[in-house]
Amino acid sequence: MVILIAGYPYAGRSILLQQLESMKYISRDDMPPLSVPEFIRAHGGGTAEKIAITVRTETGADAEDLRRLTAELRGSQIPFKLVFVEAGDTLLLDRNAKDGRIGETDMTALLDRLRRDLEPVRGEADLIINSNYVTPEEERNRVINLAEGRSPGESTTVEIMSFGFRYGPASGDLIMDVRFIPNPYYISSLRPLTGKDKACADYVFGFESSRETLRALTELCTIMAKAFSDQGRSSIAVRIGCTGGQHRSVAITEALAANLRSRNIPVAVLHRELD
Template structure:
């Protein structure tokens, strides 16, 4: 994936990372048992190779374009490595579409064997994907005699069920390679895996809903600081703007009520084994109300023991 988000290596196959190298992810050679597994999939051009490279740099053993039927075998080989291969990431995509029907059976096999696995799905808008394929002058792997959009539509249909089963969906439409790596680092770098990790994302409705949101919060019922001349130039990170937002009728009650709702939701996520949740908080432009509300909501989630990351998608836009 280049600086504009294009997945430069999606058409190449067969990369593997050395689990004994890379920062922040060296496997404990004394560890034994079933390795941890991450399955990376998603739309062609959305950044699968960049995501895989990031895990490789964190010390994961990475296999690109592995036929889904071979995933259980890969895990079994890792289990025999006496802890030398403690974490495996495999990239599954439409290049292996002849084997794609086997993915469901492989996932069922992994569940039966109680293999800890997560699915990361890379997503992007049609416009972004078309621009990326055109910039590198490559056809979409499924377009055949049709257009790039025809290939994208066919791929979305093929991956729809897998996207629904994903533990983490990342929308790379507006991300460059460095921002995508930062998102992967935020989710996978460090030591012990937390029970639940939340991303609270502010956004502007006029720029579209975030496609990777699990939950959407609408703050447009609150008065807009944009129409207050002395506040317009600032963002929700400014204390005067935040005070203006939370001094409005219903603002604090809304925050308290949604925090209580999130407590119920996150408890359910934990019971179901879901480790990631993205809460999108929106206002008109994504600059004032949603930013202030996101910051306060993130603090509340963190106080409940949830590791929380705040992202302001549209704060810098005009």
């Protein structure tokens, strides 16, 4: 699959390309449109490899070349998707001012011209991303979902990982710190156990705060799963942390996964410190 990334200067095309690089896409930045077919042929013809290219779109001629390129790719049956990255003028001008490459007057004139020249390209795009409103990670996920053919309404998997803050933080869509729950570590009979053991889990959920937290997390993850599914996103990263990642976070993770499965929501579970 080939991902072609077009759009406006400072809209975030290169940042999106870097995100796709992190997902093992072969990448090339700022390529003239008519040079793209040779690059694709050099990397398996777009079928054996995942390829992402930001195409040069700074002139009307570039826009015309890009339209010729997409017509050629369709004729050759090379699988590709066209992504158009944009942003509001205020944000684009602010990013340019920080870079200082183009004067403000020249940048305003350039944007006025590009909005006219690139409108036909934008109209052909399979996905339009406005970087005013989404993070680079969200942009990447939307592009990958597009490449994989996911559509809104497909089930979203809730990926729940327990972890210990002692060994470093975790990143995700939802981070929950459960260190406010009394720690089984300080009960000598429970210390050797983990949150997977019934005695330890019973202790954790012997507190109203734990039970209310589980109920709230279950409802929140249910809402998020529906919203993510409507956006065509394949997964939600939920991270639950305690001090050592052995007792409280593990017990909450296991119980949350069971609750979500009972609601027919796909779940994947990982215990970072145990596994």
